[in-house]
Amino acid sequence: xxxIQQTVNALSIGAIYAxxxxxxxxxxxxxxLLNFAHGEMFMLGAFxxxxxxxxxxxxxxxxxxxxxxGIGLSILFSCLLVGLVAMLLxxxxxxxxxxxxxxxxxxxxxxxxxxLQNVVQISVGPGIFAYPxxxxxxxxxxxxxxxxxxxxxxxxxxxxxxAALQVFxxxxxxxxxxxxxxxxxxxARLIGIEINKPIAAIFFIGGALGALGGVLYAAxxxxxxxxxxxxxxxxxxxxxxxxxxxSVPGAVLGGFLLGLxxxxxxxxxxxxxxxxxxxxxxDVVAFAVLIVVLIFRPSGLLGxxxxxxxxxxxKDF
Amino acid sequence: xxxxxxxxxxLAIISGATSASGQDAGTFHIGxxxxxxxxxxxxxxxxxxxxxxxxxxxNAAGGLPGGHKVELVKADDRADPREGVLVAQxxxxxxxxxxxxxxxxxxxxIPSLDVYGGCSMPQVTVSSNPQVTQLGxxxxxxxxxxxxxxxxxxxxxxxxxxxxxxxxxxxDKQAFGEGVAKIFEDxxxxxxxxxxxxxxxxxxxxxxxxxxxxxxxxxxxxxxxGAVMPQLALIVxxxxxxxxxxxxxxxxxxxxPDLFAQAGKDNAEGTLITFQVPPYDSKPELVAxxxxxxxxxxxxxxxxxxxxxxxxxxxxxxxxxxxxxxxxRENLIKALHATNLKNSLLGIDVSFTEHGDLKxxxxxxxxxxxxxxxxxx
Numbered sequence: 001x002x003x004i005q006q007t008v009n010a011l012s013i014g015a016i017y018a019x020x021x022x023x024x025x026x027x028x029x030x031x032x033l034l035n036f037a038h039g040e041m042f043m044l045g046a047f048x049x050x051x052x053x054x055x056x057x058x059x060x061x062x063x064x065x066x067x068x069x070g071i072g073l074s075i076l077f078s079c080l081l082v083g084l085v086a087m088l089l090x091x092x093x094x095x096x097x098x099x100x101x102x103x104x105x106x107x108x109x110x111x112x113x114x115x116l117q118n119v120v121q122i123s124v125g126p127g128i129f130a131y132p133x134x135x136x137x138x139x140x141x142x143x144x145x146x147x148x149x150x151x152x153x154x155x156x157x158x159x160x161x162x163a164a165l166q167v168f169x170x171x172x173x174x175x176x177x178x179x180x181x182x183x184x185x186x187x188a189r190l191i192g193i194e195i196n197k198p199i200a201a202i203f204f205i206g207g208a209l210g211a212l213g214g215v216l217y218a219a220x221x222x223x224x225x226x227x228x229x230x231x232x233x234x235x236x237x238x239x240x241x242x243x244x245x246x247s248v249p250g251a252v253l254g255g256f257l258l259g260l261x262x263x264x265x266x267x268x269x270x271x272x273x274x275x276x277x278x279x280x281x282x283d284v285v286a287f288a289v290l291i292v293v294l295i296f297r298p299s300g301l302l303g304x305x306x307x308x309x310x311x312x313x314x315k316d317f
Numbered sequence: 318x319x320x321x322x323x324x325x326x327x328l329a330i331i332s333g334a335t336s337a338s339g340q341d342a343g344t345f346h347i348g349x350x351x352x353x354x355x356x357x358x359x360x361x362x363x364x365x366x367x368x369x370x371x372x373x374x375x376n377a378a379g380g381l382p383g384g385h386k387v388e389l390v391k392a393d394d395r396a397d398p399r400e401g402v403l404v405a406q407x408x409x410x411x412x413x414x415x416x417x418x419x420x421x422x423x424x425x426x427i428p429s430l431d432v433y434g435g436c437s438m439p440q441v442t443v444s445s446n447p448q449v450t451q452l453g454x455x456x457x458x459x460x461x462x463x464x465x466x467x468x469x470x471x472x473x474x475x476x477x478x479x480x481x482x483x484x485x486x487x488x489d490k491q492a493f494g495e496g497v498a499k500i501f502e503d504x505x506x507x508x509x510x511x512x513x514x515x516x517x518x519x520x521x522x523x524x525x526x527x528x529x530x531x532x533x534x535x536x537x538x539x540x541x542x543g544a545v546m547p548q549l550a551l552i553v554x555x556x557x558x559x560x561x562x563x564x565x566x567x568x569x570x571x572x573x574p575d576l577f578a579q580a581g582k583d584n585a586e587g588t589l590i591t592f593q594v595p596p597y598d599s600k601p602e603l604v605a606x607x608x609x610x611x612x613x614x615x616x617x618x619x620x621x622x623x624x625x626x627x628x629x630x631x632x633x634x635x636x637x638x639x640x641x642x643x644x645x646r647e648n649l650i651k652a653l654h655a656t657n658l659k660n661s662l663l664g665i666d667v668s669f670t671e672h673g674d675l676k677x678x679x680x681x682x683x684x685x686x687x688x689x690x691x692x693x694x
Binding site for chain 1: 490514516517518519521523524526527528530531534546547550551554555558559560575578579580581
């Protein structure tokens with residue numbers, strides 16, 4: 001029983017990791033860039049939506065139908081806004097650094113992460129903000145297994161969007177271009193694929209999904225802070241690596257797997273080891289598993305093996 | 318480096334000269350150091366206002382037996398350890414100074430101990446870090462509880478008043494969180510309670526779902542959490558969302574409106590919080606203190622201001638028991654070690670342990686009720 005309950009817990013955090021991991025993996029797949037500013041898209045999503053929702057809801061205690069629609073639109077709008085921020089970041093920082101040694105855009109990304117965090121810290125302060133419970137905290141009990149409404153929204157929305165993304169990448173023209181670029185940058189250019197638009201699209205989609213992750217995360221735990229993107233971003237990055245960075249299904253798999261690993265490490269290990277390994281070891285366990293996976297499968301669970309003589313490999317540091 | 322030393326020495330001479338000039342030789346000086354500027358100025362000013370209020374009352378009533386007055390000499394330590402040490406040296410060099418009420422921040426108090434110890438200066442502090450009294454200095458007294466002692470009140474209230482038997486403990490592996498959790502655990506067990514589990518979490522965590530799911534299976538009567546905000550709010554929120562109805566005890570970090578904002582008012586309802594200060598309307602002595610404070614400073618006393626008064630009161634009342642000829646720094650240290658004062662402002666009797674900690678507790682238990690904190694014990 002407890003096992004099923006822990007699995008339910010794991011799914012909601014895993015879904016959020018997966019949403020954010022998609023942004024890391026798509027950018028890496030095409031540009032071989034570790035976009036460390038991606039965690040800040042997550043944070044910006046929470047802050048933009050917080051502000052917009054405050055405008056819609058005002059001080060009213062109960063919500064009218066129109067305000068519900070307003071909240072939905074606020075979330076949508078903040079995701080689009082963050083998508084634009086991510087595109088802008090690509091245009092201003094990463095595009096001029098494209099083709100340079102891989103260390104340069106990586107440092108650019110780290111720098112942008114610091115800049116964005118500090119901008120938010122200076123403009124709203126370093127405090128912790130109480131984020132509204134958007135979907136209600138009512139708990140639904142089914143045969144002793146409880147799940148709250150926010151968790152249902154998180155899992156439902158994430159799975160739907162990940163499926164939609166997969167369809168988009170497989171079926172749409174932009175999706176085909178993105179995949180071609182991920183397959184081989186040089187060849188794609190040689191056969192006349194325009195590269196800037198698909199890359200901008202990737203940043204937009206990744207940023208928007210990351211922002212949605214931020215909204216859902218803040219609504220689930222009820223708090224947000226300028227630095228919230230650092231830890232969660234790192235976890236999502238780990239999820240992307242675990243699943244195989246560059247692979248979209250890998251990011252989803254990695255996200256859920258990391259969620260499960262963490263939850264079981266925190267919830268069950270103390271019991272299995274008689275308290276010898278406490279819940280505080282959950283990150284240790286999660287990262288230990290990551291290391292073991294990488295030893296046996298260096299490109300992650302679903303990743304393509306690297307070192308196939310692609311032009312991009314030769315640029316490695 | 319040499320220039321700095323000269324500058325410091327020069328500063329000490331000048332300030333020593335200014336404070337010595339124009340004073341009548343029968344006046345005793347008591348030093349007060351706290352952050353009087355910068356972001357923590359509000360605490361330091363409130364604290365020293367409390368001290369000022371006591372000494373003004375003392376002098377207005379004729380001073381010490383024999384008519385000697387006590388003058389409070391204030392200094393700004395800017396909450397900065399380096400500044401604190403300079404202030405300490407300055408106080409040591411003031412020959413009329415027989416004791417200090419310093420400092421506010423534990424990080425400033427700890428390095429100052431060495432300086433005050435070197436000139437045998439009686440030092441009464443409100444800093445709450447347990448280290449302050451545990452470093453082996455004989456001259457320091459704490460007119461407040463250490464950080465961890467509050468957990469004992471939670472344990473005894475749970476067992477004696479609420480008749481709870483089984484407690485689960487969560488702590489964040491930080492010095493404070495682990496410290497209070499340990500004190501709670503020891504006291505709870507000593508009173509016959511059973512601790513079902515102690516879970517460590519990371520201080521940056523926000524997702525406590527897995528830990529809480531395991532707690533639920535243990536079905537404890539109460540949960541004690543040794544941590545700070547926002548974890549205190551997040552844990553109770555996620556506990557209530559998972560349907561755990563056990564009573565919820567937290568240390569002083571939870572005494573903030575953020576508890577209601579971050580946990581949700583309904584989830585926070587009933588949370589039991591220990592805090593060092595009683596409300597100013599809870600006792601006639603405190604009502605009188607608040608009234609005198611308002612008349613003198615034109616505003617309501619803040620949370621810690623009563624502690625300034627308490628610290629000054631301890632020194633003043635101890636001095637009253639000494640004859641004029643005996644009053645010097647060494648003798649005041651001895652007198653403070655032996656002091657036994659009744660009916661303090663905060664309602665406790667004051668005497669010190671050999672380390673200089675207050676004997677007996679000085680903590681108050683509040684219950685979160687309808688968006689407010691209500692005193693229960």
